[in-house]
Amino acid sequence: MSRPLQGPSRRLLLTGALAALSAAVTGCSSDGEASSSGGSKRLRIGYFAFPSGDLLVKNRKLLEKALPDYKITWIKFDSGAGVNQAFLGKSLDIAALGSSPFARGVSGSSPIPYKVAWILDVAGENEALVARRATGISDVAGLKGKKIATPFASTSHYSLLAALGTAGLKPSDVELIDLQPQPILAAWQRGDIDAAYVWLPTLDELRTTGTQLTSSKEIGAAGRPTLDLAVVSDDLIAGDPQAIDAWRTAQAEALRLLESDRDGSVETVAAELGISAADAEAQLAQGVFLTPEQVVSADWLGTEGGPGELLTYVTDTARFLADQKQIDAAPSEDVVREAFYLKGLSDVLK
DSSP states (O other): OOOOOOOSOHHHHHHHHHHHHHHHHHTTTTTOOOGGGSSSOEEEEEEESSSSHHHHHHHTTHHHHHOTTSEEEEEEESSHHHHHHHHHTTOOSEEEEEHHHHHHHTOSSSOOSEEEEEEEEEOSTTEEEEEEGGGTOOSGGGGTTOEEEEOTTSHHHHHHHHHHHHTTOOGGGSEEEEOOHHHHHHHHHHTOOSEEEEETTHHHHHHTTEEEEEEHHHHHHTTOOOEEEEEEEHHHHHHOHHHHHHHHHHHHHHHHHHHHOHHHHHHHHHHHHTOOHHHHHHHHHTSBOOOHHHHTSTTTTEETTEEOTHHHHHHHHHHHHHHTTSSSOOOOHHHHHTTBOOTTGGGGGO
């Protein structure tokens, strides 16, 4: 892939959401202590119902096999905004997170206490901008004055802003609506919105009655790629780095399985998402999955000796979000570098 590329404080904006989130994520707080807190060891892992190695690690219990003495809890999220809120509330130890919400998370005077430790996938045709066919819209420029839904603070939101800019449109030229994937589908079916930028599996449902205008694959090739990262809390890094090593090894195994055992991977994804094998295969085909060797290469995450190109990608993403007034100011490259946890990363290849 070619090189890529808030109003009041974030904490005030998140206060209400954190209160609502606590019941879902920390309602079993006695069961949810991080492994670094003492007592029996536990890991709380946030994931998305989205084709990636995460689903293989979860379904095949790769981490449970590697850490038999741990209580491991998998918590499903709908978007990166919820993941960021959960980390602010110290309700997660490890989680999937898009590169755009990660760039937001490490921005500002009070960055979220986590670090990127792995790359799950690179966004391809599995995230896209689709217009309802009934609108007759056939290109991005045709969205001027239209209602477009996307989950705010997500990779889709970032890619949508990039697509609008390339088409000569400002965010103010359209009506942007903050909706999660399932509400997007409902609004689409009611005719309340004209277009949406979202990811699988909702994306595939929109495509049945919509026209795809662009995708994250196209936007990435034009210089602004997005990725699904995996982040770990600062508390876990300080208290239980061995658990992170085991988790990375499990993720590396999952990436190898996606390449070497495609049929088995398709069955696993189908089981996790409750879809047919044919649909699971089609969804997997739309993603871009790196090999473990690529993840730790200078082209992507890098190693303890030095971060890879992901450092540039995240820094550029933050600058773009600042230019779009989505965040107050972009962090420097040095600040972003501090949000990379690369210790022991190359060990997953041994």
